[in-house]
Amino acid sequence: MARTVTICVCCGGGIFTTSVVTEEIEKLLKSKKISYKIEPHKITEIPNLETDIIVATGKTQATNKSGAPVLIGLPMFTGVGKEEFSQLLLKTIAEVVGE
Amino acid sequence: MSELKMRTNEDLILLHQTFEDSAQAIDALANLAKAQGLVTDLYIEKIQEREKEFPTGLEMPIPLAIPHIADGCNEPFVSIATMEKPVIFKSMDRSGDDVSVQIVFLFGIIDPKSQLAVLRKFAAAFSDKAAVESLLKAESKADLLKKLDGILEGLLNIG
Numbered sequence: 001m002a003r004t005v006t007i008c009v010c011c012g013g014g015i016f017t018t019s020v021v022t023e024e025i026e027k028l029l030k031s032k033k034i035s036y037k038i039e040p041h042k043i044t045e046i047p048n049l050e051t052d053i054i055v056a057t058g059k060t061q062a063t064n065k066s067g068a069p070v071l072i073g074l075p076m077f078t079g080v081g082k083e084e085f086s087q088l089l090l091k092t093i094a095e096v097v098g099e
Numbered sequence: 100m101s102e103l104k105m106r107t108n109e110d111l112i113l114l115h116q117t118f119e120d121s122a123q124a125i126d127a128l129a130n131l132a133k134a135q136g137l138v139t140d141l142y143i144e145k146i147q148e149r150e151k152e153f154p155t156g157l158e159m160p161i162p163l164a165i166p167h168i169a170d171g172c173n174e175p176f177v178s179i180a181t182m183e184k185p186v187i188f189k190s191m192d193r194s195g196d197d198v199s200v201q202i203v204f205l206f207g208i209i210d211p212k213s214q215l216a217v218l219r220k221f222a223a224a225f226s227d228k229a230a231v232e233s234l235l236k237a238e239s240k241a242d243l244l245k246k247l248d249g250i251l252e253g254l255l256n257i258g
Binding site for chain 1: 149152155157159165167169190192193194206208211214215218219222223225226
């Protein structure tokens with residue numbers, strides 16, 4: 001059994017987009033029976049977050065000091081490219097926590 | 100937790116507008132909210148700052164923008180403007196791309212967790228071309244509100 005994966009969802013203000021993206025990711029992870037912790041944050045917090053994976057709603061030059069991968073999660077909000085994002089997220093989770 | 104309904108009414112709607120830029124569109128809508136006491140001056144100031152730093156244009160089937168913050172917001176609301184001529188917003192994906200926006204949804208959001216149902220409905224509606232088109236084609240403010248109420252399935256507090 002893989003360990004719990006920690007995901008931080010970051011948008012500009014940490015409200016609208018983040019709330020919807022978070023809920024969509026939770027649905028996906030529950031359906032795949034992946035153990036997770038997920039928290040809302042702001043894009044400005046990205047460098048200092050202590051987490052496995054960061055999902056930002058928009059492109060950002062910011063990188064995480066601890067090396068957590070930063071994915072662009074806007075497709076979970078708009079629905080455009082949602083399937084591709086879901087696959088990328090699941091692949092990234094598998095890489096981070098192991099099978 | 101009880102679900103906070105999101106307020107809107109005819110005095111928060113602008114039809115067939117022409118704006119110079121995104122700042123002018125946001126200012127017009129934010130001031131409608133202020134006239135009803137839904138937001139304070141802090142909101143008027145912060146919503147502009149926020150749009151500059153984290154733009155909210157979305158390249159959807161019908162391009163739209165969703166400026167939203169919690170600062171200075173007294174009550175959750177949505178204020179809407181349809182465009183006679185598209186107004187340029189920067190894309191939320193922070194690619195730097197311009198989005199030729201045909202409809203602006205300005206939100207005041209307090210405690211997003213208690214409003215997840217309505218936010219989720221809006222997010223789904225944004226990618227629904229027919230739904231957004233029906234709002235663009237609304238013949239009156241009352242007509243737009245009626246259509247929006249149908250799309251949001253009763254999660255609005257109209258009045």
